Amino acid sequence: METTQTTKPEANTLDRIEVWELRRKRYFDATYTSGEISWPSGGLVAHVEVSTSKNPNIELSYTLKGQNGDVKDINYRLRLATSPCYFGGRRWWIVCQCGRRIGVLYRGDNYFRCRHCYSLTYRSRNEKKSLRSNPLFRTLNDVLRISNLKDKIKREVYGGEPTNNQRELNLLYAKLLLTTLPLSDNIKRG
Ligand SMILES: [Zn+2]
Numbered sequence: 296m297e298t299t300q301t302t303k304p305e306a307n308t309l310d311r312i313e314v315w316e317l318r319r320k321r322y323f324d325a326t327y328t329s330g331e332i333s334w335p336s337g338g339l340v341a342h343v344e345v346s347t348s349k350n351p352n353i354e355l356s357y358t359l360k361g362q363n364g365d366v367k368d369i370n371y372r373l374r375l376a377t378s379p380c381y382f383g384g385r386r387w388w389i390v391c392q393c394g395r396r397i398g399v400l401y402r403g404d405n406y407f408r409c410r411h412c413y414s415l416t417y418r419s420r421n422e423k424k425s426l427r428s429n430p431l432f433r434t435l436n437d438v439l440r441i442s443n444l445k446d447k448i449k450r451e452v453y454g455g456e457p458t459n460n461q462r463e464l465n466l467l468y469a470k471l472l473l474t475t476l477p478l479s480d481n482i483k484r485g
Contacts, residue, residue, distance in 0.1 A: 306401055306410055309401040309402055309403060309415070310334040310336070310337060310339055310401070310402040311399055311400060311401050311402070311407075312399070312407050313398065313399050313400075314387055314388060314389055314397075314399070315460065315463060317343075317345065317353075317387070318459060319459060322343070322345040322353075323345065323387050326348040327345070327346050327347075327348070328344070328345045328347075329342070329343060329344040329345070330343050331343065339357055339359070339402075341355050341356065341357035342356040342357065343355060343356075345375070351374070351376075351377075352372045352374050352375055353372065353373050353389060354371070355372075356368075356369065356370045357369050359405060367405065369405055371406065373389050373390060373391065373400075373407075374389075375388065375389060376389075376390050376396050378396070380462070381462070381465065381466055381469065382456075382457065382462055382465075391408050391411075392406075392412070393409065393411060393412050395409050395411060397409040397410075398463075401415055403415065437467050437470060437471055438471070441464060441467050441468070441471075444460055444463060444467070447460055448460045448461055448464065
């Protein structure tokens with residue numbers, strides 16, 4: 296399946312849907328919510344419908360324009376799942392078509408899918424493919440996510456509660472503590 300192309304899309308250059316962002320916009324606070332997400336870079340606008348009652352799911356509808364001017368209407372649903380949150384409450388996930396519960400979907404081609412489906416990684420071009428199966432690789436991705444979150448977090452606490460980003464950061468720290476990689480980073484204690 297390896298082609299001769301020398302560059303693979305970098306995750307951070309693609310249109311993406313992030314669960315924490317949906318949560319921030321209160322998509323999960325009612326049994327049914329609809330809205331629009333837009334990505335300024337490519338001009339894409341998606342209609343989003345979130346249903347949190349029985350068989351929770353997210354439905355995405357958008358129109359893609361090809362380079363030769365053709366137009367493609369895309370519409371599909373993905374399941375939603377929850378897990379208990381470390382700080383109480385529950386945490387939402389989107390279930391990718393591959394079955395993984397994930398927090399970020401990328402539009403690698405026509406559809407939003409997880410980075411595994413699109414083989415999106417933060418690796419350099421020279422790294423071997425087998426690296427992806429290494430547990431350490433997941434750990435390194437978590438370290439990168441921590442680094443990204445730390446850049447993003449402007450407030451650690453709001454109204455006496457950790458902000459959503461801070462919660463995610465705390466969870467990543469907790470997860471990393473369970474791995475074998477020694478951390479040189481500081482652990483936040485609340
Ligand atoms: Zn996937």
